[in-house]
Amino acid sequence: MTARRVRCRIGVRDTARSGVNLVHQALSLPSQPLPRSNGARVRPEELSHLAGIFAAKLKAGLSVGQALYALSVESRNPRLVAALKAVKASVDQGRPLGEALREHPDAFDEVSVGLLDAGEKSKRLPIELQRLSAYLNTTAKIARSFSGATTWPLVSLGAGLLILLGGLAVAAPSVEPFLRGLPEHEWPVTTHLAIQVSHGVRSVLPVVLAVVALAYAGLRLLVRGDRGKLWRNGLLLQAPIIGSLWRAKAVAHFTRTTGVLVAAGIPVLEAMESAAITAGNVAVRGAVMLVTDRLSKGRDLPTALAEVGLVSRSEINSMQAAERRGTLGETLMKHAAAGDADLLKSINRLKNVVQSATILVLGLLVAGAALGFVGPALAGR
Numbered sequence: 001m002t003a004r005r006v007r008c009r010i011g012v013r014d015t016a017r018s019g020v021n022l023v024h025q026a027l028s029l030p031s032q033p034l035p036r037s038n039g040a041r042v043r044p045e046e047l048s049h050l051a052g053i054f055a056a057k058l059k060a061g062l063s064v065g066q067a068l069y070a071l072s073v074e075s076r077n078p079r080l081v082a083a084l085k086a087v088k089a090s091v092d093q094g095r096p097l098g099e100a101l102r103e104h105p106d107a108f109d110e111v112s113v114g115l116l117d118a119g120e121k122s123k124r125l126p127i128e129l130q131r132l133s134a135y136l137n138t139t140a141k142i143a144r145s146f147s148g149a150t151t152w153p154l155v156s157l158g159a160g161l162l163i164l165l166g167g168l169a170v171a172a173p174s175v176e177p178f179l180r181g182l183p184e185h186e187w188p189v190t191t192h193l194a195i196q197v198s199h200g201v202r203s204v205l206p207v208v209l210a211v212v213a214l215a216y217a218g219l220r221l222l223v224r225g226d227r228g229k230l231w232r233n234g235l236l237l238q239a240p241i242i243g244s245l246w247r248a249k250a251v252a253h254f255t256r257t258t259g260v261l262v263a264a265g266i267p268v269l270e271a272m273e274s275a276a277i278t279a280g281n282v283a284v285r286g287a288v289m290l291v292t293d294r295l296s297k298g299r300d301l302p303t304a305l306a307e308v309g310l311v312s313r314s315e316i317n318s319m320q321a322a323e324r325r326g327t328l329g330e331t332l333m334k335h336a337a338a339g340d341a342d343l344l345k346s347i348n349r350l351k352n353v354v355q356s357a358t359i360l361v362l363g364l365l366v367a368g369a370a371l372g373f374v375g376p377a378l379a380g381r
Helices: 003-027 044-059 064-074 078-092 097-101 110-121 125-180 189-222 225-238 242-263 268-279 282-296 301-307 313-325 328-380
Strands: none
Touching: 044 064, 044 125, 064 078, 078 097, 097 110, 110 125, 110 242, 110 268, 125 242, 125 328, 225 242, 242 268, 242 282, 242 328, 268 282, 282 301, 301 313, 313 328
């Protein structure tokens, strides 16, 4: 194991431990919260593909306007097509690319706009487009893996249970008369259980569905706003297993985004603010506010980041040296790459375990229900 990976894993443990305190600190901040993310509705995978093609067309000798027109013709997303055509019209009128992109927050997020704006100003637009494509691809990959390890198993289990219960409620009335013709003392335990569950489902399933729907709607209302999100963040941070991964994912996103933006020449405080906004994590937004507060009190940036748990203390010296050399962005990107690799391994391990457990539980329930209805018939033969 390399020294970099050791530092990364130490950082994940350190930030996981400090996460709960960070939420409480953020709750007590007197400052106004950072601006909210614009919530771009174009998927990161689409933007990653778009950025890669954009870079290739510019390298082939097309102008920015010509490349934008070609992209608008090739894209299949109506929202993206309309945005690209409008951006091309603005660029043809002599407006900067970054300024034109900012007028379409439903298609392009803060990081994409910031990188392309910086690339145009530094005459390195193809390079920044390639950097953006790689960044978006990694971000989307981690988001998919995390969702596959946490959300989808729960959704699959819930849907499977509802289907199974609904099947019991529908099948029981037609099967039960046949079962009553067999000696009840010969019924296996699963048959008694299946009959009882089917009776209960028919009587309470509508009520249960209504309660679940109301609880879901109430929870959605509860977590709205910064206070609600902070409350949710606090619960997630304290959750077993998932809490440390969720914290590591948020910190990895912050490090990756800040590194990419700083490497493109964007001032570090502006880069951190964009990273906090796009993270979708109120705890990280609060951490950035705390970093800003510490910088105003004379702390250097690496120390301030370590104090709020966004990097581990073992990384302070290397970041301070990188800051003096002017390579802070590249250093953050290296730390982020190592953290992303370890995070993906941890997420995939959890996903394999959870998905296998979900399949096993649903399989056992289906087998038990089937045995409950078929068992007496087999025994009667």
